[in-house]
Amino acid sequence: MEWDFERCYRAVDSRDPRFDGWFYTGVFSTGIYCRPSCPAVTPKRENVRFFPSAAAAKRAGLRACRRCRPDAAPGSPDWNTRADVVGRAMRLIGDGVVDREGVPGLAGRLGYTERHLHRMLVAEVGAGPLALARAQRAQTARILIETTGLGLAEIAFAAGFGSVRQFNETIREVYAVSPSELRAGRTRQRGGTSPNPDPSGTVGAINLRLAYRPPLHADALLEFLALRAVPGVEKVTGGTYRRGLRLPHGPATVALTPLPGHVAAELRLADVRDLAPAVARCRRLLDLDADPDAVDGLLGADPALAEAVAKEPGVRVPRAVDGFEMAVRAIVGQQISVAGARTTLARLVAAASATPDEEDGAGEEDGAPEPALRPFPSAAQILALPDSAFGMPASRRATIRAVAGAVAAGDLDLDPGTDRAELVRRLVALPGIGPWTAGYVALRALGDPDVFLATDLGVRHGAAALGLPSTPTTLDAYAERWRPWRSYAVIRLWRTQ
Incomplete structure (x- = not known):
């Protein structure tokens, strides 16, 4: 923009x-x-x-x-919607890649030299990858200082700083106070209550307010997620969405409650180094960095959608916290109902939970609100399951195994910084994956704002209810007027049927 x-x-x-x-x-x-x-x-x-x-x-x-x-x-909508190198880099930096793999790791994922990547980011964002990661570390440190009882030295390393000295210097530079002064100031605002009075120093829940640009149609988000919630992994109760997460340093549970002006997030992490990626994935899941004015302005200009947009402003695209999970969901959902897919996925989760990997089970102590919620099975766990655990046709089971094998081997990258066109090309090259499956993965796992699923039965029913063409070819041609927000049109058509 x-x-x-x-x-x-x-x-x-x-x-x-x-x-x-x-x-x-x-x-x-x-x-x-x-x-x-x-x-x-x-x-x-x-x-x-x-x-x-x-x-x-x-x-x-x-x-x-x-x-x-x-x-x-809220983050810039550009970094969620742009498919170019800068947009992909910003999504990966937000997910903590620089902290975990350094700038060489980031550049390697994007296929550019460190020097060229630095030049591109400075030209567009005003800072290189190290400076962008450092700004994120400062924010992560502030959150930990103000919401936990961790010692300041522990926070320094949890936030990704290389030393306590670097941590102290950065906090002073960014906030003009020392870390101890930042904590004391927050304590005074709370009326003298410490962030975490537990004398053991154990980190309990980290409570955050995730900002968004209004309007946000929270009911649409929660209804979508509730309808597809996989038992054992996620749950929607009383206006709150809860789920297990698989993060770089261990599992976690999160509870997200949309409220006026923000989403209340309660995070329980096995390792506080995962705070930044956990926040990034929660924001991505709920599409909190979207620009609803731009989306609704374009879709609402079409007489066919004008009434729906006026009635329900701020409808978002529910995205994903795990690209592999979304790929499995898409494959399982081929040619069966949402309820049927949910039942099949629940069996997969239960079977994988019977043989957990070494990380599963962490983060379920300290009074976590939903100890039964676990991360969706990893690619390695899926590969280890016997054929009898899948409960689906052999061809579909083979497709899931092919995707899991490619992910486990590092041949298929489903992270948000992946090149979208390249991912679609790699997906459709796998047996049993066609345009609908690849498009669904791009829409939800990568957050592509301009995917249109013209062959989807729900999309066609929604189009027919609005008096629009309902054959795939004619509907696809009609949807050209909804670019670059066709993914949002898909959600609205699903809600119309």
């Missing part, structure tokens, strides 16, 4: 929260940077400069405003 000074300044002057995360306001007279909706007095034009990322503002020598918390703003 192209921005000019006047447009950005008008957004800041009106304190419009829709622009939070799109850009950041640097105020050089005070040395801070803010989100556009910051309630502070609008700065003078001559003192302002706009930045495409928080890391770029930090690179310019500015510190984060402690009033509006710009590091907690």
Whole structure:
């Protein structure tokens, strides 16, 4: 999205929260940077400069405003929707790849040299991969300082810093206070209550507020997830979605409750180093970084969808926390009902749980609200299952085994930073995977905003209910007017049938 000074300044002057995360306001007279909706007095034009990322503002020598918390703003919709190298890099950085694999690992995943990747990110985002990862570490550290009773040295390494000294310097640079002062300030705001009074220092639940751009049609999200919830992995009760997660350093459980202005998240992690990827995956699952105004504006301009958009603004695309899980779901769901797919998946989960891998079971202590919830089985667990555990035709079982084998061998990458066109090409090359399955994986696992499933029976029924063409060829041609948001049109058609 192209921005000019006047447009950005008008957004800041009106304190419009829709622009939070799109850009950041640097105020050089005070040395801070803010989100556009910051309630502070609008700065003078001559003192302002706009930045495409928080890391770029930090690179310019500015510190984060402690009033509006710009590091907690919704992410830019660009990084979830763009399929180019920069968009893919931002998704991988958000998932913690730089912390786990370094810049060489990030560059290797994207197929570019470190130097060229650095140049591309600086040109578009205003900072290189190390600076972007460092900004994320600072935010992760702040969350741990304010919401847990961990010692500051433990937090330093949990957040990904190489040393306590680097941690202290970064927190001072970003927030203009020391880590201990940051914790003391948060304690005062809570009326003297420490973040975690447990004298053992055990980390319990980490409670966060995940911001989004309104409107958010929470009921549509929860209904979609509840209908497809796999017993043993996920559950929707009382307006809260709960599930098990498989994270880089161990399993976790998460509870997500949509509320006005934010989603309340309760995370229970086996390893606090997984905080950043857990948050990134929860945001991705609920499509919290979307720009509903842009999506609804285009879809609502079509008379066929106008009434549905007006009635239910802010419908999101439920995405995924695990690409392999979504691929298995798509294969199981071929030519059977949603209820039937759920039953089959529940059998797979139960069979895999009977022979857990070495990480399963961690993170289910300390009074976790749903100790029965586990991560979806890994590729290795699926491969280890006997044929009798699948309960499906042999051809479909062979397809799942082929995908699991390719993932386990590193030949198939289902992470959000994967090249979308290349993934679709690799998927359809596998036996038993056609355009519908590959498209469904791209829509939900990769978050591609422009997938249209013209052959899907639910999509066709929804189109017919709206008086639209319902044959795949004619419907696909009609859907061209919904670019680049055809994935959102699919969700709306599913809700219409």
